Amino acid sequence: MAKFVLKRLLGSAVMLFLLITISFFMIKLIPGSPFTSEKMQAGSKQAIYAYYGLDKPVYEQYFLYLKNLLRGDLGVSYKIRSVTVNEVIAKSFPYSLDLGLKAIIVAIVGGLALGIISAYKRGKAIDAFTMILATIGVAVPSFVVGFFIQYLFAVKLRWLPVAQYTSFAHTILPTFALSLSMLATIAKYSRASMIEVIYSDFVKTADAKGLSKMRIIMRHQLRNALLPIVTLLGPMIAMVITGTFVVENVFAIPGLGRYYVTSITNLDYTMIMGLTIFFALFLVIMNLLVDVVYILIDPRIKLS
Amino acid sequence: MKRTVFVLAVIALVGLVPAFGAPTSQKIVFADVVEPISLDPHIGNDNTTTTAITLVNDGLLENFGGKFVPGLAESYTVSPDGTVYTFKLRDAKWSDGVPVTAQQFVDTYVRMLTRQDAMDLAYLIYPIKNALSLKQNKVDASKLGVRAINPRTLEITLEGPYPFMKALFASSPLYPIRVDLAQKYGKDYGNAPDKLVSCGPYVLTDWKHGDRLEFEKNPTYWNAAAVKTQNVEMLYISDANTLKNMYETGDIDFCVLPPDIIPAMEKDEGFHYYNSGAVTFLCFSNKGTSADRGKIIQNRNFINALSRAVDREDFVKALFPSNLPFTGVVNPSISDEMGGKWSDHYDVTNKYHKVKANLAEAQAFMSQACKELGYASADKMPVLEMITTEGELNRTVCEYFQSIWKQAFGLQIDIKPLAYAQFWDNFYGAPYDLARSGWGPDYDDPFTYLDMWDSRGGWNKTGWIGESYYKLITEANKQSNMKKRNDMFYQAEAILLQEAPIIPVMARRGAYMLNDKKIEGVYFNMFAPNLDFRFAKLK
Numbered sequence: 001m002a003k004f005v006l007k008r009l010l011g012s013a014v015m016l017f018l019l020i021t022i023s024f025f026m027i028k029l030i031p032g033s034p035f036t037s038e039k040m041q042a043g044s045k046q047a048i049y050a051y052y053g054l055d056k057p058v059y060e061q062y063f064l065y066l067k068n069l070l071r072g073d074l075g076v077s078y079k080i081r082s083v084t085v086n087e088v089i090a091k092s093f094p095y096s097l098d099l100g101l102k103a104i105i106v107a108i109v110g111g112l113a114l115g116i117i118s119a120y121k122r123g124k125a126i127d128a129f130t131m132i133l134a135t136i137g138v139a140v141p142s143f144v145v146g147f148f149i150q151y152l153f154a155v156k157l158r159w160l161p162v163a164q165y166t167s168f169a170h171t172i173l174p175t176f177a178l179s180l181s182m183l184a185t186i187a188k189y190s191r192a193s194m195i196e197v198i199y200s201d202f203v204k205t206a207d208a209k210g211l212s213k214m215r216i217i218m219r220h221q222l223r224n225a226l227l228p229i230v231t232l233l234g235p236m237i238a239m240v241i242t243g244t245f246v247v248e249n250v251f252a253i254p255g256l257g258r259y260y261v262t263s264i265t266n267l268d269y270t271m272i273m274g275l276t277i278f279f280a281l282f283l284v285i286m287n288l289l290v291d292v293v294y295i296l297i298d299p300r301i302k303l304s
Numbered sequence: 305m306k307r308t309v310f311v312l313a314v315i316a317l318v319g320l321v322p323a324f325g326a327p328t329s330q331k332i333v334f335a336d337v338v339e340p341i342s343l344d345p346h347i348g349n350d351n352t353t354t355t356a357i358t359l360v361n362d363g364l365l366e367n368f369g370g371k372f373v374p375g376l377a378e379s380y381t382v383s384p385d386g387t388v389y390t391f392k393l394r395d396a397k398w399s400d401g402v403p404v405t406a407q408q409f410v411d412t413y414v415r416m417l418t419r420q421d422a423m424d425l426a427y428l429i430y431p432i433k434n435a436l437s438l439k440q441n442k443v444d445a446s447k448l449g450v451r452a453i454n455p456r457t458l459e460i461t462l463e464g465p466y467p468f469m470k471a472l473f474a475s476s477p478l479y480p481i482r483v484d485l486a487q488k489y490g491k492d493y494g495n496a497p498d499k500l501v502s503c504g505p506y507v508l509t510d511w512k513h514g515d516r517l518e519f520e521k522n523p524t525y526w527n528a529a530a531v532k533t534q535n536v537e538m539l540y541i542s543d544a545n546t547l548k549n550m551y552e553t554g555d556i557d558f559c560v561l562p563p564d565i566i567p568a569m570e571k572d573e574g575f576h577y578y579n580s581g582a583v584t585f586l587c588f589s590n591k592g593t594s595a596d597r598g599k600i601i602q603n604r605n606f607i608n609a610l611s612r613a614v615d616r617e618d619f620v621k622a623l624f625p626s627n628l629p630f631t632g633v634v635n636p637s638i639s640d641e642m643g644g645k646w647s648d649h650y651d652v653t654n655k656y657h658k659v660k661a662n663l664a665e666a667q668a669f670m671s672q673a674c675k676e677l678g679y680a681s682a683d684k685m686p687v688l689e690m691i692t693t694e695g696e697l698n699r700t701v702c703e704y705f706q707s708i709w710k711q712a713f714g715l716q717i718d719i720k721p722l723a724y725a726q727f728w729d730n731f732y733g734a735p736y737d738l739a740r741s742g743w744g745p746d747y748d749d750p751f752t753y754l755d756m757w758d759s760r761g762g763w764n765k766t767g768w769i770g771e772s773y774y775k776l777i778t779e780a781n782k783q784s785n786m787k788k789r790n791d792m793f794y795q796a797e798a799i800l801l802q803e804a805p806i807i808p809v810m811a812r813r814g815a816y817m818l819n820d821k822k823i824e825g826v827y828f829n830m831f832a833p834n835l836d837f838r839f840a841k842l843k
Contacts, residue, residue: 030726249546254512254515
């Protein structure tokens with residue numbers, strides 16, 4: 001196991017390095033800079049560029065960036081001059097993490113529940129409903145869902161707040177908007193793996209032994225239904241990250257996703273690089289953890 | 305194991321974020337789709353940044369609903385030739401107890417002209433004597449026309465009797481700062497409550513970057529008696545639709561509307577149009593993307609043909625029902641510095657460019673142009689490139705012109721949408737043929753529309769020199785008689801409309817939501833801050 005983890009970490013380090021390099025040069029290729037504006041006067045452009053070292057040749061800037069990166073210094077935001085990228089990440093990540101975690105939990109619990117119920121009630125109305133919900137959940141983009149539920153529940157019905165993230169009530173709508181497509185996917189997969197298991201021998205044995213339905217589900221079948229979810233967890237985390245860009249914008253949540261989007265529009269080099277690296281690192285670690293968990297819970301998998 | 309997972313899940317669901325959504329006492333809540341850049345007045349003067357800055361700072365003068373009243377200066381005198389302003393500062397203090405002194409203004413303006421890292425707002429004080437020279441390092445700071453005669457008397461000498469200086473003294477980039485603190489905190493100055501002191505109606509109590517700013521009434525403000533509300537909150541709501549929803553539920557008390565949401569809110573209670581003073585125009589480069597294109601776009605008949613083919617009334621009705629057709633350079637609602645508006649005495653509508661299209665005239669211009677340039681007809685001309693900033697509506701605007709000109713002349717235009725920063729890079733540096741562009745006024749004076757076309761300055765990179773033009777406006781600025789100055793400005797505007805590579809299109813209006821039944825004491829300004837709520841009160 002240790003060797004496996006080590007190999008993965010090494011591979012990830014290489015991948016991250018490539019990502020940093022490619023992103024750095026790609027961003028520099030985009031014409032324009034964070035300081036261009038309609039009121040810019042001729043001489044000041046040189047002054048500002050010199051101050052931030054943007055007048056040096058690109059490869060020199062690249063090595064300087066790497067040097068700072070090794071010290072953990074991601075630089076200063078070019079747009080909001082007084083804030084460092086590290087500070088932004090430290091302050092905003094908890095919001096995105098909170099929202100993401102909630103969305104994943106809702107997606108797993110809700111998706112599993114729906115999947116199990118429709119597996120048992122196969123062919124009945126609830127099954128059809130689940131499948132329709134699954135299709136809608138995957139097809140409709142999260143910002144459409146977001147705007148719709150915001151309008152319905154917050155503006156029209158006034159049951160929940162419109163936006164921001166200052167109380168538990170505030171988290172309900174964004175969590176739902178973010179989790180819907182994952183919930184739908186999980187429902188589909190867990191339904192399929194439940195159906196697979198419902199008619200298997202070991203379940204027939206448990207039933208014959210007189211165990212309650214609930215007991216059978218929780219003790220014996222759930223483990224099987226959980227497997228595809230663990231497989232899905234990796235891409236799900238990626239989906240959550242990208243989903244936050246949109247949902248945070250719609251619900252005015254001060255998370256990293258919103259910063260990412262605005263930094264791209266502003267061509268805020270350091271912010272874009274810093275957030276890209278952070279997200280990539282996060283994804284790499286999460287994927288590694290998921291793989292480790294997968295190996296731990298499924299005895300059928302061997303590390304060779 | 306299962307129980308641990310369960311417990312962890314519950315904790316995660318309840319949240320890592322503390323719940324503190326308690327209802328609060330009387331508080332004004334304002335929101336905008338962007339965040340203030342900084343509370344350092346030298347870094348930005350966009351509407352949002354200015355709105356925040358005016359809460360924690362104050363100017364020599366204040367713009368109070370269009371009138372310039374004493375601010376930190378309790379009175380001032382102007383020399384007969386209009387070039388020397390002498391301000392008597394009142395007994396005002398910063399929130400840390402330090403008095404506001406004349407020397408702080410001197411230090412502030414020197415810093416503005418000599419700092420290396422700010423967004424360049426220094427150009428706003430070039431009217432001050434030797435300001436430009438100091439910026440260019442040609443003189444040292446002692447030569448700047450700003451003097452502290454004594455701690456409460458400030459003397460400012462200008463290069464000429466620029467009357468719009470009153471407006472500038474009331475604008476945020478000219479607010480004083482505490483240079484001692486700016487040097488102490490460096491780039492962090494103005495970024496957090498402990499890195500800033502206030503001499504304005506409010507103090508900053510919290511700034512959650514990316515989320516909100518919170519302010520509390522400043523008890524040491526010289527006019528604290530006029531401040532009626534204890535707390536103010538400025539929220540960052542990046543999505544226009546969400547902003548609309550928050551207004552409808554009463555979560556925010558008022559806001560300036562982003563343009564795309566204006567049609568949706570028009571019928572709502574509290575909707576107000578305002579003349580933003582901004583103008584949209586098309587401009588041509590002198591160089592062009594190739595030599596033959598350059599010749600075409602320099603041809604006066606060609607430009608006139610393109611202009612005459614556009615029906616500005618139709619254009620506005622089709623695409624921007626809240627805006628107005630425009631055929632000039634100086635926005636008619638700008639102040640004429642004589643107590644009225646520019647349009648009181650000067651009107652250039654339909655003089656050179658026309659509101660309604662005239663196809664026959666347009667085609668006559670075009671055939672003349674073709675003759676002069678050596679093309680059989682316009683469809684034989686090379687395809688011209690039109691650059692614009694990105695955005696659905698911007699693209700549609702260009703497509704409108706593209707199709708009009710194709711129908712009228714067979715002329716072919718290629719549209720090239722560019723990212724904001726890239727557009728301005730192109731506009732200043734790279735060759736282009738045509739650009740869709742615009743301008744917003746910096747201060748309430750016609751000069752803000754004329755200064756930009758001075759080819760010796762930083763903005764006009766079209767390649768059009770206009771020597772007679774810039775000589776005229778320089779002369780005009782030396783006049784102390786406003787009527788004479790305005791007459792000369794009017795002549796200069798005529799030169800622009802006849803000689804410069806510009807096609808005016810429309811004057812932009814904006815809109816804001818403000819429910820007067822719920823809140824009073826909010827003033828609207830054409831300039832930043834658009835909504836002045838320093839002395840507002842919820843009913």
